[in-house]
Amino acid sequence: MSKEAEIILDGKSYKFPVVEGSEGEKAIDISNLRAQSGYITLDTGYKNTGATQSSITFLDGELGILHYRGYPIEQLAEKSNFLEVAYLLIYKELPTKEQLSTFSERITKHTNLHEDFKKIFDGFPSSAHPMGVLSSLVSSLTAFYPGSIDDTAGDDELDLTIVRLLAKMPTIAAWSYKNSKGQPLMYPKNDLDYCSNFLYMMFGMPNQEYKVDPLVAEALNVLLILHADHEQNCSTSTVRIVGSAHASLYSSVAAGINALWGPLHGGANQEVIEMLEQIKKDGGDVQKFVNKAKDKNDSFRLMGFGHRVYKNFDPRAKIIKKACDSILSKLGVKDPVLDIAKNLEETALKDPYFIERKLYPNVDFYSGIIYKALGLKPELFTVMFALGRLPGWIAQWKEMREAGEPIGRPRQVYVGSNKRDYVPIEKRK
Secondary structure, eight states, rough: OOOEEEEEEEEEEEEEEEEETSSSSSEEOOHHHHHHSOOOOGGGGGTTTEEEEEESEEOOOTTTTEEETTTTHHHHHHHHHHHHHHHHHHHHOOOOHOOOOOOHHHHHOOOOOEEEEEEHHHOOOOTOOOOHHHHHHHHHHHHHOOGOOOOOOOOHHHHHHHHHHHHHHHHHHHHHHHHHHHHOOEEEOSSOOOOHHHHHHHOOOTTTTHHHHHHHHHHHHHHHTTTSSSSSSSHHHHHHHHHTTTTTTTHHHHEEEEHSSSSSTHHHHHHHHHHHHHHHHHHHOOOHHHHHHHOOTTOOTTTTBBBBSSOOOOHHHHHHHHHHHHHHHHOOOOOOHHHHHHHHHHEEEHHHHHTTOOOOOHHHHHHHHHHHHHHHHHGHHHHHHHHHHHHHHHHHHHHHHHHHHHOOOOOOOOSSSOOOOOOOGGOOO
C-alpha cells in the first residue's frame, strides 16, 4: 500500500501521496493542495520545496555525496574528461568510444563564432564585467541561429543547438576575457582538446607561440567536471523556469548565467580572493581574521568555508584541493595572497570552532586559489564556473522540456493593503 500524508485544515482531512526517490529521498506531493482546500504552502526561498523529479544529479549534503547519473563525482573526476561527463549529463549514459569521438568532432566543427560577433564585442568597453558580456553574447546566439527559437523543431535541430552552445561557449568566454584585458581576440585552434583550446584562446597572443601546460589543462578539466551540475540550485532553477515558458536554450542559459553572477551563488570564488586581498592589505594576520569570523558581533565572514547544502566536507573540495596543491607546486607562483590562503586553510582546519561546526574549505575556496595562480582576474572566476556548469544547465533544460513540465508559476501570500478607494491628488494629505 502506497504511503499518504494527511493534512487537517478547518476540521477537514486531505490526503496526499508520498513520493520516494531512487536514493530514498521522500516528498509529499501537494500538487492538488490548493484545488482541494484553497490553501497553498509558504516556503520562502524554496528550501523545502521539490520543484521537479530529476534523474540527473543526486546530492546528499549530510553525508557529503555527489553523483552524476549515479556515478560518484570522485570516479568521474579521476577517470573521465569534461566532454564525456557533458555527454553523460545530457544524453543520460556514458558514451561509447565511437559516440564520444563523434560528439567531440561535432563540437570542434562549431567552435568558431560568426565574424559579426566582433561588432558586438566592439560595443563593450574593456571595463565591462565578463559575466555581463558572456550572458549578452549567449543570448545573441538566437539572432545568429533563429532555428533555436522554434520550440516545435525536431530532435536534430535541438541537438545542433546543444552542440553549438557547448562549442561556442569557450570561445565566447575567452573572448570576454580578452576584451576585459584589451587584448586581440584569439581564434580556436581545433587540433587541441576542449580544455587546451580554451586555455590557448585565453592566454595565447597573435604571432607568439603558446604551449598549453598539460598539468594546467588537466586541472581545468577537473574543475569543469566538479562544476558540471549541482542539483536544483539558483541558476539551474532559473534555467528550468525560463525554459518552462518555452524560451530557447540560448535564452534560458543566458538567464542562468545572470543568476550565477550573484555573489551568493557563483560569485563566491571571486569573493574568496577579494577577502584574501583584504587580509593582505591589513597586514596579513590570518589569526586576527579567524578570530573576527568567530566573533558573533563582527560582520566579517570567511568566504569559501562551509556550504549551504553540505553539512559535512564538500566532496568536490577534497578533489580540487589535490589539483590546487599540484598547480601551486608546479607553477611555483610567488604571491603573498596565495601564501595567506594556505595559512588560512591550515589555521581554520585546526581550529575547534570550525571543526565542530564543520566549516571546511569548499570548492569556491580552492577554485579561487587556482584561478588566481593562473593569473586570471577575479572578474573571470564566475565565467569559468559558468563554462563548467553549462552541461548541467543543458541537461536540466532538456529534461524539463522532454517531461512536458508546465510553465513555472509560484504562488504567494499577499500581505499588502486591503481594498481601498482611489483619492484624487488634490485631496490627499
